[in-house]
Amino acid sequence: MDNAENTRQVLSYVSVAYAVMFYAAAAVLLVGLALKITQYLREPPRLRPPGASGDDSRFGSTIRVATDVFLFRGTFFSDRVQWIFSAFFHIGLLLVILRHLRYALEPAWVGPLWNVVIVAQPLGLYGGLVMMAGTAGFWARRIFDPDIRRATTLSDHFMLGLFLLIPAVGYINNILHTDVIAVKEFFLGLIRVQWTNLPTDSMLLTHLWLVAVMMVALPFSQLLHLAGVFDKTQQMDNGRNTKARAAVAGVFGVLLLIPAAFAAGQVAEEGWTRPQPNFAKLARAHKNDDPTVMIRNHPNFLMNVRSITVYRGVRKDINKIEKCVDCHAVKGADGQPVGFDNPKHFCVGCHYRAAVSIDCFECHNSKPTGKDKAALDMTTKFAALAPRSNQRSSER
Amino acid sequence: MSESFEVSRRALLGGAVAFTAATLAPGVVLYARSSDEPATGAVRWGLLIDVNQCKGDCNACVEACNTEFGLVSHGRPDTDPQWVRKVTVTDPETGVSQSFPVMCQHCAHPPCADVCPTGASFRRADGIVLINRHICVGCRYCEMACPYKARNFVHENVTDQKPYAPRGKGTSEACTMCVHRIDEGRIPACVEACAASGRAAMLFGDLNDPNSDIAKRVAAVNSAQIRADLRTDPGVRYQGL
Numbered sequence: 001m002d003n004a005e006n007t008r009q010v011l012s013y014v015s016v017a018y019a020v021m022f023y024a025a026a027a028v029l030l031v032g033l034a035l036k037i038t039q040y041l042r043e044p045p046r047l048r049p050p051g052a053s054g055d056d057s058r059f060g061s062t063i064r065v066a067t068d069v070f071l072f073r074g075t076f077f078s079d080r081v082q083w084i085f086s087a088f089f090h091i092g093l094l095l096v097i098l099r100h101l102r103y104a105l106e107p108a109w110v111g112p113l114w115n116v117v118i119v120a121q122p123l124g125l126y127g128g129l130v131m132m133a134g135t136a137g138f139w140a141r142r143i144f145d146p147d148i149r150r151a152t153t154l155s156d157h158f159m160l161g162l163f164l165l166i167p168a169v170g171y172i173n174n175i176l177h178t179d180v181i182a183v184k185e186f187f188l189g190l191i192r193v194q195w196t197n198l199p200t201d202s203m204l205l206t207h208l209w210l211v212a213v214m215m216v217a218l219p220f221s222q223l224l225h226l227a228g229v230f231d232k233t234q235q236m237d238n239g240r241n242t243k244a245r246a247a248v249a250g251v252f253g254v255l256l257l258i259p260a261a262f263a264a265g266q267v268a269e270e271g272w273t274r275p276q277p278n279f280a281k282l283a284r285a286h287k288n289d290d291p292t293v294m295i296r297n298h299p300n301f302l303m304n305v306r307s308i309t310v311y312r313g314v315r316k317d318i319n320k321i322e323k324c325v326d327c328h329a330v331k332g333a334d335g336q337p338v339g340f341d342n343p344k345h346f347c348v349g350c351h352y353r354a355a356v357s358i359d360c361f362e363c364h365n366s367k368p369t370g371k372d373k374a375a376l377d378m379t380t381k382f383a384a385l386a387p388r389s390n391q392r393s394s395e396r
Numbered sequence: 397m398s399e400s401f402e403v404s405r406r407a408l409l410g411g412a413v414a415f416t417a418a419t420l421a422p423g424v425v426l427y428a429r430s431s432d433e434p435a436t437g438a439v440r441w442g443l444l445i446d447v448n449q450c451k452g453d454c455n456a457c458v459e460a461c462n463t464e465f466g467l468v469s470h471g472r473p474d475t476d477p478q479w480v481r482k483v484t485v486t487d488p489e490t491g492v493s494q495s496f497p498v499m500c501q502h503c504a505h506p507p508c509a510d511v512c513p514t515g516a517s518f519r520r521a522d523g524i525v526l527i528n529r530h531i532c533v534g535c536r537y538c539e540m541a542c543p544y545k546a547r548n549f550v551h552e553n554v555t556d557q558k559p560y561a562p563r564g565k566g567t568s569e570a571c572t573m574c575v576h577r578i579d580e581g582r583i584p585a586c587v588e589a590c591a592a593s594g595r596a597a598m599l600f601g602d603l604n605d606p607n608s609d610i611a612k613r614v615a616a617v618n619s620a621q622i623r624a625d626l627r628t629d630p631g632v633r634y635q636g637l
Contacts, residue, residue: 310528312434313520315579322559363529363564365557 014266015186015198017259018208022190025215028252032219036227085137089163092131096167099124102180102355103187118355125174128167135163159221162214169207176273178204179296180354199296202272205263213256220249279304283318295350302360321360326368340366431579440504440523441573442603442631443587444610444619445496449597452495457598458482460589461499464574465561466554475551477563479571480586494637497586497598500525500546500571501622501630508538508547508570517568523603523631524573534566543623544630546570603631 067073072090075083098120107114139160142152179199189196198204218224279301286294294301305319317323328346332338338345340361343352347366351358360366429435458480461467467477480499486492506525509517516532519525527538539547547570554563560576563569574584582588583600590598601610613619619633 306530307528308434310526310530311518311520313522313575313579314432314434315576316431320559325559363554363557363562363567365559365562367556369556369559 011195012197012200012266014200014205014259014262015195017262018198018205018212019186019190019195021209021212021256021259022187024252024255025212029215029218033224033227036219036224040227081141082138085134085141087134088130088137089134092127092129092134095120095124095127096131097124099127103184104191106188107353114355118352118357121355121357128170132164132167135160139164155221159214159217159223162210162217166207166210166214169203169210172203173201173207176201176203177299180356181295181350182292184354200263200266200270201274202263202267202270205267209256209260209263212259213253216252216256217249220245276300276304280318321364322369325364325366329368337367429579429581435520435522435524435579437521438604439602440604440631441502441578442523442601442610442614442633443502443573443584444599444601444613444633444635446597446599446635447494447496448636449595450494450496451595452482452484452493454593454595455482456589456593456595457497457586460585461571464558464585465563466556466558470552472551475549477548477550477569479546479548479569481545496634496637498544498546498622499586499632500542500573501544501628501632502571502573504629504631505627507541507543507626507628511537511541513537520575522578524575524578525570526572526575527568527570529562529564529567529569532567534568536568538568542570543626543628 064073072083072086075086098117101117102121105114105117110117139157141148142156142160143149178201182197182199183204185196186198198208277297277300279297282289282294282297282301283305302321306321308314309319329337330344330346332342332344340348340358343349345366347358347360458478461480462478465479467479469476480497482495483498484493484495486494502519502523502525504519504523506517506519509519509525511517513535514531514533516528516530517525517538518528534549536547536549539549547568550563550565550567550569553565557563561572574582574586577584587598587600590596599610599613601608603611603614605611606615613635614633617635619635620637621628621630621633622637624630
C-alpha cells in the first residue's frame with residue numbers, strides 16, 4: 001500500500017534531471033573506461049621503464065602488477081612524497097566509497113557483507129579528511145614545486161579542485177543532516193528504474209552535481225589510471241589531449257549545465273537553507289502526517305528536545321524519548337516488547353538499512369518501561385512503516 | 397523539630413502534583429512548576445543534612461538512591477556505581493565519630509564544569525549540577541576535579557535503565573538531586589527515604605526562598621559547607637559537622 005503510494009508520487013523536475021544526469025554520467029564513465037582499456041590492450045608493448053624488476057616469470061609479473069596496483073610500488077621507489085600523498089588519497093577514497101555504499105546497496109543483496117558498510121560509516125567520515133589531505137598535498141606540489149608546476153595544466157587544477165570541493169560539500173551535508181533514506185531510495189530507484197524524488201537540499205544537490213561532473217570528467221583526465229593496469233609496461237598513459245577529446249568533453253560539460261539549472265531553480269525557490277520545522281507541531285501532527293516527514297526530521301527533532309530537557313528541565317511528554325519508545329513498541333515472539341538488539345525493533349529496520357547507528361539506546365532504555373504497555377498494539381499500525389525495506393525487496 | 401507544611405508562592409502552580417504533599421517528609425515545601433516552564437535562576441535547590449540525626453548504621457539514603465536510579469553492584473566495589481556515599485569521620489583527639497552522606501554538592505561554582513572539555517558538565521539555572529551525557533566523552537577530568545569525590549564513571553554495560561535516568565557505559569555520572577523528581581514537584585529519593593526511616597536528617601528546599609524551611613533553618617542554625625575554603629559554594633550544607 002505504502003509502496004503503491006510511492007510509485008504514484010509526482011516526480012520533481014530536479015529529480016528527473018538528476019536521474020538522467022546520473023545515467024548519462026555513469027555511461028560516460030563506463031564507456032570511457034572501456035575505451036581506455038582497449039586502447040592500452042591494442043598498443044604494442046613499450047620499452048621496459050628503467051629500474052623495473054627483471055623477473056618476467058608469470059609469478060614475478062603478477063607480484064609486480066599487484067604491488068604496483070595496491071601498494072603503488074613504482075611511485076614508492078621513484079617519488080616518495082607523491083607516494084605518501086597517493087596513499088592518503090587512495091585509502092581515504094576507499095573508505096569514503098565504502099561509506100557511500102549505504103546509498104547504493106540493499107542489505108539483502110550483500111548478506112553479511114553489509115557489516116563492512118556499517119563498520120565503514122565512522123571510518124569513512126575520517127577517510128574523507130585523509131583523502132582531502134592527500135589532495136591538498138598534490139595540489140600544493142603542483143603550485144609550489146617549480147618542476148611540477150611547469151607540467152601542470154588547467155585540467156589538473158580543475159580535477160584537484162573537484163576532489164577537494166566534493167568532500168567539503170559532503171561534510172556540510174553531514175552537518176546539516178541529509179535525509180539518508182530518501183537519498184538511498186533515489187539511487188536504488190535509479191538501479192531498479194523506479195525513480196523516486198530526491199531531497200532538494202541545496203548542499204545535497206551541489207554535492208551530487210559535482211560528483212556527476214567528476215564522473216564525466218574522469219575519462220578525459222589523466223586520473224583514470226585504473227585502466228593503466230592493462231598497459232603492458234605498467235606505464236601510465238600521459239593522456240594526449242587531442243582536439244577531438246576536448247570537443248567531446250566540452251559537449252558533456254555543457255550538458256551538465258541543464259541539471260544544474262534545474263537545481264538552481266529549485267534552490268532559488270526554497271532558499272539555500274531549509275528552515276527548521278516547528279518541532280512541537282511536528283511531534284503533535286506526526287501520527288497523521290506522511291511518515292517521510294518524521295523520517296526526515298526526527299534526528300533534528302531529537303537533538304532539539306534533548307537539549308530542552310537536559311539544560312532547561314522542560315519535561316513535556318513530547319520531549320521524552322520514553323514516549324517515543326512507549327508508542328512505537330513492537331511485540332516480540334514472547335509477546336513482550338523487543339529491545340533494539342532485535343531486528344523487529346521499530347527504529348532498527350530503517351537504521352540498519354541506512355547503516356546509521358542508533359546511539360540513543362546506549363543510555364536510554366529501548367523498551368517501554370511503564371504505564372503504557374497498552375501501546376503494544378501499535379505493532380500492527382506501524383507494520384507498514386518499520387520493515388519498509390523488507391516489504392520492498394520482497395515485492396521484487 | 398516542628399516543621400509544618402507550607403505552601404509557597406510557587407506551590408500553587410502544580411495543581412495535581414501539589415496533592416502529593418501529604419506523603420512528603422516534614423519540612424518539605426513543594427515548588428512545582430508547569431512542565432512547559434524551564435528551570436529558573438530564581439530558585440536554588442539545596443539540601444541541609446543534620447549530622448546529629450544521621451546514624452552510622454543507617455544506609456537508607458544510599459539504598460533509596462540505588463533503587464531510584466537502578467544502580468546495581470557488579471561485585472566489583474572499586475568500580476561499582478555509587479552516587480551517595482556514607483562517610484564516617486573520627487576526631488583522633490577525642491575518638492568521636494560522625495557519619496553522614498556525601499553526594500554531589502551542587503556547587504555554585506562547580507570545578508567539574510570548569511574542567512569539562514566538551515561542556516557536558518553544567519550547572520542548571522536552578523543550581524543543580526548535571527552532566528549532559530549526549531556530549532560527554534568520558535574523559536573523567538570532572539572526576540579528578542571534584543573535591544567531593546562525587547562523580548562516578550560508568551564502567552559496565554547498563555541495561556533496563558529507568559526511563560527518567562538514562563545511563564550508559566563510558567560516561568561520567570553523579571547525583572542529580574533527583575532532578576526528574578524535582579521537575580515534577582517531588583522531593584529527592586534520599587530525602588524521602590531518610591524521612592521514612594524516622595530520622596529526617598535531610599531537608600530539601602529552595603535556598604533562595606526566605607520562607608522555605610531550609611532557608612529558615614540555614615538562617616537559624618549553624619551549618620557548614622564541606623571544604624568551604626575552596627569557595628565552590630555548595631548547595632548541600634551540613635548541620636552539626
